Amino acid sequence: MLEHGGNLRAAQQRYGGTDWIDLSTGINPHGYPAPAPMPDAWRRLPEPDPSLVRAACDYYGAPQLLPVAGTQAAIQALPHLRAALAGPARVTVAAPSYAEHAHHWGRHGHVMREAAYDALDDAVAGSDVVVVVNPNNPTGATVAPAALLDWAGRLAARGGWLVVDEAFGDTARPLSVAGHAGRPGLVVLRSVGKFFGLAGLRLGFVGAETALLTALDDMLGPWAVSGPAQEIAVAALRDRGWQQATHTRLARDGARLHALLAAHGIDAHGTPLFHWWPEVRAEAFHEHMARRAIWVRLFPGGARGIRVGLPGTESEWRRIEQALKEWNDQ
Structure with missing residues (x-):
């Protein structure tokens, strides 16, 4: 680990x-001062609450989102899902960056390499998947949305993905591409752990085209997000x-x-x-x-x-x- x-x-x-x-x-x-969840949240199986998705889409400006048990769950699942859907991929992960991305894309038969932020544009041509954290953790480096959308389009044209981790995006909202997360080839990760100070809640969201979200949901299985986490997140995401x-x-x-x-x-x-x-x-x-x-x-x-x-x-x-x-x- x-x-x-x-x-x-x-x-x-x-x-x-x-x-x-x-x-x-x-x-x-x-x-965020988390409210106490309703008693039923502890007793019932945590079936998905549509109000959570509505609150998250409204807050992030995204057309559709899948709640997950922290973005870490998606970081671990996406390489496996890509291998299952399309076989081994040529993957470029921006570096230096959050180490879990390279760690997991290095598995499942993928050919993984790392590239500096200023070399990512050139890396797109030789990649099936490109992963970038924006703003970057730990350096704070950023990529303009126009460049990200260009990369996503180039990758999607040959069935590829651009994965954009926006875990620290709440304080840099003009950089976000979450509003475009329904288009082919673009996968956006968001987290309530950082800005909202709710890391212990283990809740994040994935924005992507419908077919990819459905496949990811199937892979993660039922009851991925606890009932109390859903209730608290709805309150936080709505509290302007x-x-x-x-x-x-x-x-x-x-x-x-x-x-x-x-x-x-x-x-x-x-x-x-x-x-x-x-x-x-x-x-x-x-x-x-x-x-x-x-x-x-x-x-x-x-x-x-x-x-x-x-x-x-x-x-x-x-x-x-x-x-x-x-x-x-x-």
Whole structure:
């Protein structure tokens, strides 16, 4: 199993302590205040609720969506589904990026390679499937919707797919191609875990043409999304007041984090939910912060760098600032 952010128990076991600040994910630290689900949500089998799909299509501006148990479920299923429908594919995954994509497309007989974001246009000609995260995790790199739709059209002309992971797309809505997700060859993934701060709900959505969604639904099987998750998501997706206030807060806090890092000599970039920078001494920085009970995400190897999410309280901001000062004073 690949390593991810959010593994705070491992940090506590290794370094001790209980008063940890978890910056290892890009999850909103001020998540949606989930209402208590109706009692029936616990007792009944979670048959699909049409109101969830309506609320999601309205929120994402998508013509049709399939609810799934987090986008991770789709990330794991799509390579298997492609192999079942069309056999082994030539797959290009944008890199560096969310490692689960390359990990799973490397299975099921596919020929998988990775390409830098600025090389994706050239990669389309020699691929059956192209996977891109937009905005990218961890670097924050983006691709214009016009380019994505061009790639999707070129791939669809020969039965291919463009898979666009928009898990962090809520804070970059002009970049989204979810509104085009009914066209052939385009598969769009969305998540309620990041912007809404509901990662534990395990809920995401897949937008694609009808035949592909039907095949994916059959593969995932019945009761893919729990009843409580469906109820809570409907409330969150319809709550325009909370959404607008959250956009304002995240824009402010993201700018504050960027300024804090810059003040300590770190040239970071990313999204309002996280910042990333290449770091020559990545392991040392990670260790320095961990010794102060601050858990950041270490990226070793080719994507060598550090990613940090947003702190949730003023005391956490102060602790992070002090830790950065001590790093510079070494």
